[in-house]
Amino acid sequence: MFPTQFDYHRPGSVQEAISLLQANPDAKILAGGHSLLPAMKLRLASPAALVDLGGIDGLRSISTNGGVTIGAMTTYAQLRDSNELASRLPIVSETANNVGDPQVQNKGTLGGALAHADPAADFTAVMLALGASVKAVGPNGERTIAADDLFVDLLTTALAADEVLTEVSVPAGQGKVGMAYEKFRHPASGYAVVGVAVVVPVDGQGNAASPRIAVTGATSKATRATAAEQGLNGKPLTDQNIAAAAAAAANGLDLNGDHFASAEFRGHLIEVFTKRALERAAAQVK
Numbered sequence: 493m494f495p496t497q498f499d500y501h502r503p504g505s506v507q508e509a510i511s512l513l514q515a516n517p518d519a520k521i522l523a524g525g526h527s528l529l530p531a532m533k534l535r536l537a538s539p540a541a542l543v544d545l546g547g548i549d550g551l552r553s554i555s556t557n558g559g560v561t562i563g564a565m566t567t568y569a570q571l572r573d574s575n576e577l578a579s580r581l582p583i584v585s586e587t588a589n590n591v592g593d594p595q596v597q598n599k600g601t602l603g604g605a606l607a608h609a610d611p612a613a614d615f616t617a618v619m620l621a622l623g624a625s626v627k628a629v630g631p632n633g634e635r636t637i638a639a640d641d642l643f644v645d646l647l648t649t650a651l652a653a654d655e656v657l658t659e660v661s662v663p664a665g666q667g668k669v670g671m672a673y674e675k676f677r678h679p680a681s682g683y684a685v686v687g688v689a690v691v692v693p694v695d696g697q698g699n700a701a702s703p704r705i706a707v708t709g710a711t712s713k714a715t716r717a718t719a720a721e722q723g724l725n726g727k728p729l730t731d732q733n734i735a736a737a738a739a740a741a742a743n744g745l746d747l748n749g750d751h752f753a754s755a756e757f758r759g760h761l762i763e764v765f766t767k768r769a770l771e772r773a774a775a776q777v778k
Contacts, residue, residue: 493535496535500541500544501519503544504547506656509543510654512541519539519541519543521542521607522544522545522546523603526599526600545564552570554570554574556576556577556580559661559662559663560661563658564601564603564604564606564657564660566602567599567602569588569597572588573585581622581671583622583671583672583689586672587614587618590614590673591682602615603626603658606626609642609643611748612678612681612683612708613708614684614708616706616714617684617689617706617708618673619639620689621673621689622671622704624661624662625638625639625660626660628655628656628658640716643713644713668776669691670729670772670773671689671690672689672769672770672772674769674772675709678752688708688717688769690703690704690706690766690769692724692774698777700727705717705724705741705766705769710748711745717741717762718744719744720737720740720743729770734767739763745762
């Protein structure tokens with residue numbers, strides 16, 4: 493099926509993109525397009541205009557000075573192939589290698605994934621676990637939004653309609669940090685039926701120090717598994733403590749169910765994949 497008619501704009505700067513969004517209230521930003529274009533073809537979305545960010549210089553970049561800063565239009569393939577990220581944030585390059593297929597990886601972008609906020613996306617959970625933040629630029633200037641505040645609901649973020657997400661920042665870690673992402677992959681789409689990202693710093697005694705555990709695919713938005721985090725915090729990463737934290741990971745979450753996986757099954761998957769991710773993270777810091 494063909495989409496409805498729309499105007500196409502390819503701005504050369506972020507400010508030009510913002511001006512186009514202000515002039516076209518029904519416009520949508522085109523980043524990678526793997527979610528928006530299929531929705532348009534199915535007539536689930538009918539924007540009057542597309543504002544393509546692909547021509548803006550500087551939005552594809554990876555910087556590892558201090559923390560890590562990634563341009564919003566950086567593709568999954570660039571994340572996957574970055575030696576800098578593999579050494580500093582292996583969870584990012586690992587996750588990029590598990591998104592979709594090579595076609596998606598070559599075209600899909602990190603900023604697009606976060607701004608779209610699909611409830612089964614991979615990087616929403618990963619950026620929550622990393623304690624990341626995004627820079628949003630709009631007509632009133634720029635602001636920083638923590639990942640904890642970015643995802644509001646199903647396909648809904650804290651970004652305003654005339655704001656452009658320009659970069660993603662991850663703070664520098666201190667000391668030993670274990671991190672891993674595990675998911676149960678939908679066999680048709682490759683999206684996460686359930687995905688769990690964990691980032692576990694450890695103190696000098698080998699105890700978990702403010703671990704962050706985030707879940708995707710199971711609720712209306714990526715969300716923190718706070719019960720598991722609290723249960724593990726301050727404790728050594730023993731098999732018993734990891735199993736107890738994993739058993740609590742779904743506590744307090746409003747789980748979705750569908751024809752492929754019931755809410756009960758998703759709860760079981762959260763426990764299984766939290767345990768696997770924590771075991772891998774623990775092995776990195778021993």
